[in-house]
Amino acid sequence: MFETTGLHIASWVIGIILFFAAYALHKQGNAKGSKITHMILRLFYVFIIGTGAALFIFHSSMDAALYGVKFLLGILVVGFMEMVLVRTKKGKPTQVLWILLVLALLGTIYLGFRLPIGYNFFG
Template identity: 55%
Template sequence: MFDRTDAHITTWVIAIILFIVAVALHKSGKEKAMTIVQMILRVFYLLIITTGVLLFSKWGSTDPALYGVKFLFGVVVIAMMEMVLIRTKLGKKTGVFWTILIIAFIVTFYLGARLPLGWNWFAS
């Protein structure tokens, strides 16, 4: 079933869109709508983790160290997305969390594209 990454990529693309929508809703002062989007986003966090675990269990043996690092950075991305939204809602500073989010996303995306199941953009 999980010979390809379609479901995993679809879930994280939708999650990124929902994250951006939630931030935009907060900036426009629509707190209730932001809360609804954030709850839907949390479902997508679970779907991302589920599809990621399924892919990891099937393909992790091809390069266990890098797949493990990608898995950890993926979890950091999800955690930082949630921290940015929570701290934004509470009116606290989010600069450090945005920085960690962006760096973790770049690393995760690079590893996902670099690994054997990825797009091989960075093949040597």
């Protein structure tokens, strides 16, 4: 089941879509829709972390250090996504969190494609 990354990729793609949907709904003033989408996103956090942990357990022997860094970056991405949404709802500034989210997401995606079971777009 975890020989490939398909389930993990599907869960984080859906998670990113839900994140932007919850953010947009909040910005449009649709509090109820935003709250429902945010709750569904939290369920997908569990899927993302669960499938990522399973991939880490099954494949970290190939390159334990980089898989560990990717796992930590993935946890940071989930944390920054949650912090952006919560701080946005509270009306607090989120500029720094957005920057950290983008950097962590790009680092996670890069490592995901670069590591042995990822797609090798980078040669």
